[in-house]
Amino acid sequence: MTTYPPPQQTFSHSTPVRLWEDGFALDPYRYYAALRAQGPVGWAELSPGVPAYVVTDRRAALDLLNDTDAFSHDPRPWESTVADDSPVLGMMRWRPNSLFADGAAHLRYRGALIDTFEQVEPHDLRARVHRAVRLLVSRIGPRGEADLVGEFARPLMALVFNSLFGLPDSRSDGLDSALGKMMEGGAEAARGEVEFSRYVLGLIAAKTERRGDDLPSRLLDHPAGLTPEEVAWQVFLTLGAGHEPTANLVSNALSRILGNPLYYSTLTSGARTVTDAVVEVLHHETPLANYGIHYARRPVTLDGVWIRAAVPVVISYGALAHSAEQEVTSGRHPKDASHLSWSAGPHACPVKQHTLLIATEAIEQLTQWLPDLEPVVPRERLSWRPGPFHRSLTSLPVRFSPRSPDQPGAPS
Template identity: 70%
Template sequence: MTPYPAPAESFDRSTPVRLWEDGFAVDPRRYYEALRAQGPVGWAELAPGVPAYVVTDRRAALDMLHDDATWSRDPRPWQATVPEDLPILGMMRWRPNTLFSDGAEHIRYRTALLQAFDLVEPHDLRERVLRAVHILVSRFGPRGEADLVNDFARPLMTLVFNSLFGFPEGEAERLNDALGAMMEGGEASAQGEAEYGRYVMDLIGAKTARRGDDLTSRLLDHPLGLTTEEVTWQVFLTLGAGHEPSTNLVSNALSRILGNPAYYSTLTSGSRTVRDAVLEVLRHETPLTNYGVLYARKSLSFHGAWVRAAVPVVVSYGALALFADEGQGATRDPRDASHLSFGAGPHTCPVKHEGLLIATEAIERLTQWLPDMEPTVPRDRLTWRPGPFHRSLVSLPVRFTPCTPDRPAGLTAPSASSQTGARA
């Protein structure tokens, strides 16, 4: 792999822009500019020898995301053309779930998910986040230092989602390790996918044997009558789709906040909200930068590009945000929700409000407990994980005044009712 990208002007427009290079993680802007130079639809590689079209224009993205008649989410025609051991298959392989389905099947799966999540009360979700923050800060608080990716954001999402879906707290580490490996690419990705599959199968087995007040049980008992296999794949999707992007949303937001002391002071003083900071990340450094993969049902001309059937067409949320800001300078309201980080059309993220609540609550609680956090590595020297799909930090080291759970200025312990975690 090439460790650093060539300048944007030296990219050869006749060859794919290689999003799998380490350089893409180092400086994605140069790669997006190379794609944009090709027009609204660029030509890229997601892995060595695996081409894809990449949409970098907002109008083109909306046209595609709202047109189910022309575009399909089913990757099987493409999947039949690539090796079974292709590392990125962990993110793109067909499964019978809402992400990879169309039409009536998609509506059925999506309805079940929406109605299951509708029963999660906001106050209950906040209590689960509070409990997770309490557990994690109790672990690293006395040290006076932490890695906010691996000590906080990742395990926090694991604790919250593991609890929501009904597994005991002791299973959370399995989920954390499996999903982290699955996003890495290479051999680790296949191993992570296999371990994640075992985690989900064990969860389904436990809930089949004994229902509880959790999302898995609600899906198993849903009036639409999903089969056990169908529930398995909805859980497989929703746990992964909730955990990884939410982890990156929290860590990306914290890195932006802590990298600007003046900005951080506006949050700790209350003059600006954490939600504003989270929305800025969704606009400028979205955690899932290139996804929303679709496939043309037949070859066609689309926004000036000839798009072949059975070739992935990727929506570049990262590029959309970058080029949407051109010419607007500081006039854009940071609370502007015009980003497409949650997708658009029939496949818009069904639980975006819950995701925003989790991220906002987690950052609020952490900054209340540790108001004097400061990064130990400048933001421009932080390391980003390679991969075509995400914008994800390797680590975010900080230091702060050591604290303990009984610190008067910190958070109080969660109530007994919130300590039930996953209720069997």
């Protein structure tokens, strides 16, 4: 494993900012401040001994996201420098899908995914979300208390994806568990990757043998002519990029809503929309905090910082959001306060409308079923899962009046 010295620029800190520490989950803004103190591109560790450049400036991020000549998404040159058991490989290892591809291969994979998701009509996706919420409310409603992370947001996404993939609800728990282990990047990451791979490969094997009215079958039949192996890797990406970030978007939005009674009352009264709350999270507490990973094809400068080839260059969407929030709070108005949670450039999220629909419908339905949700723990005392990539609550305990979906007055 290769150890790199810090970038060739005078920084405020000579040692890398360690995003793998437990302290990062407790107070990421302190770590973002340390990165920003180094300049537009900071120096960090994603896990012990795995360094990376971290972009914390919006202009530098946009330059990076749109520069396909100097930067690549292919991590294989970097992988040869990393130990085989590195906990971040689950999120960064090369796979033949649109996220890790450039040029023609990227266009082929991305086009197939976009075409496939365009066949998912909004009313159909909305119905799948409503069904999942009803099922989850039937489990937690009669108790009068629940954890909205472990018992709602995360299983919700597993149920929705299982439905889109033509699988039974019983397969959702294994999917949820595997993805959680991978995203945290800790000791369980390798096991999560194995479990996740088993889920995806089993799914594609079943759909190769017998098609259905589902996303994998449509990918298998797409004119791009993807092989079953290529379809498996597009599904791998779809789940990895869709399940965890969307579940965290839902739970982060719920925590902000419920943590402010006045805010919650404006939503339940209809004065504000759930979409407002979801967009607020994307601006200020984005669920995929550090990702959009690129690699310089050759040594190059980015906003005055010398970037070595084959070293990860990570975009800190969380630091960008926090910086913009600080400017607004202090009375300054950034030239462009729009968030970059969907990324930008050729690799911008191709299904953001589907994600927004899932998140907003899930929250709207939950608050209709259980209108008197009350947090058990103050928001400032909630705990967050460790890991360099995400902003994810460990739990969101709430109480409410017991409710069954069979009671009169149920949401339509």
